[in-house]
Amino acid sequence: MNSIKTDVPVEITGFSKTYGTKIAVDRLDLKVNEGEVFGFLGPNGAGKSTTIRSILNFLTPSDGKISIFGLDSVKNSVAIKNHIGYLAGDISLYDSMSGYQLFKYLTGLGKNTNWDYVNDLANRLQISPQAKIGTLSKGNKQKIGLIQAFMHQPKLLILDEPTSGLDPLMKQVFYEMVLQMKHLGNSVFVSSHDLNEVQHICDKAAFIKSGRLIATENIRGAFEFSLRRYTITFPKLPELSVFEKIESVSEVTQDENKLTVTVKGDISEFIKTLSDQDPIDLSEEETSLEDIFMKYYED
Amino acid sequence: MLNYIFSIHIISRWKTIVVWSASMFLLALMFSGLYDSFKGEISDMIDNAPKLMEAMIGPLPKDTVTPESWLGIELYGLLFPILLGVIAVSAGASAIGAEEESGTIELILASPISRGRVVLEKSLGIMIQLAIVSGFLWVGIAIGSILFPFDVSLSNVLAATAMGWIFGTTVAYISMSAQALKGRKGLALGVGSGVVGLSYVMMVMSELLDGLNSLKYISLFNYYDGPSVLINGLNETSFAVMLVLSGLFLLVSLYGFYNRDVGI
Incomplete structure (x- = not known):
């Protein structure tokens, strides 16, 4: 048995x-x-x-x-x-x-x-x-x-x-x-x-x-912090590579003087780098499972 | 009764079973009733019958036509085994195949039962289904023997009906084994129909051509031989051969269904 x-x-x-x-x-x-x-x-x-x-x-x-x-x-x-x-x-x-x-x-x-x-x-x-x-x-x-x-x-x-x-x-x-x-x-x-x-x-x-x-x-607890998307406004746009080389950054897109950066996991290095670039505005978008899904499945 | 796969097999086919059983019953009643009026005509026909006819419907009576030989010519020679073969091919191919096609097999296999039990209960369902349909043929003849001047040996009729039943069971299990091995109902229908068709052709050829006489040993119709059983009683050896064949194909079904993917 x-x-x-x-x-x-x-x-x-x-x-x-x-x-x-x-x-x-x-x-x-x-x-x-x-x-x-x-x-x-x-x-x-x-x-x-x-x-x-x-x-x-x-x-x-x-x-x-x-x-x-x-x-x-x-x-x-x-x-x-x-x-x-x-x-x-x-x-x-x-x-x-x-x-x-x-x-x-x-x-x-x-x-x-x-x-x-x-x-x-x-x-x-x-x-x-x-x-x-x-x-x-x-x-x-x-x-x-x-x-x-x-x-x-x-x-x-x-x-x-x-x-x-x-x-x-x-x-x-x-x-x-x-x-x-x-x-x-x-x-x-x-x-x-x-x-x-x-x-x-x-x-x-x-x-x-x-x-x-x-x-x-x-999904519960840790999920809310596992993926964040930030939209940052700069007086003068920095090089995208400044953020792209950060290990926790998975995506960087540019729209005029704004950057949208997706950070997965630990955000400390991203915040430190960001503060060196003198941003004038910063907003955080609510993440959803759909964002994760799209990140994994869009080619 | 609702707790068993075999009972659901029968209940879900009750309309088909009723239609076939009623058809068998009416055929039996009809041929029982026609005997007295047509036995003379059939005697004249037998005197002039070509060898091909004997090869196609089995041995013809050498002297007078009896109720047993009448049934052999009219019903048990070709009509009964062919009708039962059609039912058997369909029953065998669809026993598990229909559940796979519809997807209900997932309900069964998600339950705590083995695949072996599924095959065994489906096999039992087929045997019962064929027994009901065959049984109504015997019942029709039995009632016919009361209603009409048709003094037939009901025990020999029962023996011939039993030969038809085991013949049908063998054909059904051949179909079921093809479905169990490959999971394709269409293939199983083809294999079952092919076996019945080829068996019949081999039996006819073996009767017509001396050189091909040994072909009869691989023909299911040779073992069935209902007309002879009606006259001589049950042929235990032939019954045993078909019983063993049924068992072998049941084992093939078990092996096939155990060893393949289901619901791809």
Whole structure:
């Protein structure tokens, strides 16, 4: 009998996945900690779904290792899934079943469903699980998909585009559901294109591009200080290279007598250099996840 | 009952099962009812039948036409195995293939069950589906034997129906194994249909050409041989051959589904 290590919900080491000669994911390393809401970001085709499907053992890694609660994702696939809730992107459900019939079916396949919690979720999401799934709108199908993922209160939730089709009110309910799981000490691995959503609910986010991990950022706490954009007005513009050579400066653009400088991490060297250039005005822009996203993905 | 993959397999196909079962029942009833009126005509036809006809529908009676030989000519020689083959190819290719195409396989595989259980339950679902459809053929004949002057050996009819069922199961598992190996429903439909078609051609050729007589040993129709079973009773050896073949292709399905990526 394999015992699970709840303190390491997801640990991916050197994971690669190839289809013939095409490399979908290239030597990915990731770690999701207990009680963490982890965002997984990247443009279409970056390798997000491949990674998620490999975590669930739908796909076998070409190289590297995926460990879920300390167990190998391939060898211990069945044991692992006792503790996982999964919502697929563009989820497919059985149209001829009602929501309740689907939940009962999945319970029969081994999910340890908390029926009081199912009813609570249905009330909060304002959905009737008695209705045939085939008659539901996309948003309501998504709600059924969310309930089946949450209904056994899994230690790890893997959600691919979870708020697709939900209206703003229901998105808020979803955020509360995620935070409730987090407060129970459960972890959430969420792939999303909605950067506001990731910023709203995630503790950390990993950025993937062309199958490679390019950065992992703390969204809470440290994030606000990790990327800043300054607009500085000078009586006489200094050479751009003065700022470009600073290690923490990632971008410098010029507009008449103004410079916009993006600083990542420690700003002390930038401030020291700036004071030597006699600026007449300085403003700091609020950074957002979108700025980070654009920084990583614009070519 | 909703807790099992095999029961969902059957419930989700209930319309198809009802239509095919009703068709089998009505065919059985029709041929049972027609026997008394047409047994004379069929006797005249058999006297002048070319060898090709015997190769195509199985052995023809040498003297009088009995209810068993009538069913062999009209129903169990070609119509029943071909109809069941069509159902079986579709059932085998779509058992896992339809779930993969629609994406619902992800719901199943995200649950704490092994891929082996998925294949085994789907296989059980196919067996039950084919048993229901075949069973209605027997029921139709049984009721026909009460309603019409059609004194047939129901035990031999049951044996021939069972041969059809195991024939269908074998064909379905061949289709399913192709889908399980490659993940392509279209390919599985092609392989299953091809096996049925080639099997039939090989059986006909082996009957017509002495030099190709040994071809019959690789034809599923040779092992099925419903018309002979209707007259002589169950052929345990042929049944066992198809049972073993079904088991082998079930193993291939298990191997294929365990060892490939799903939902690419």
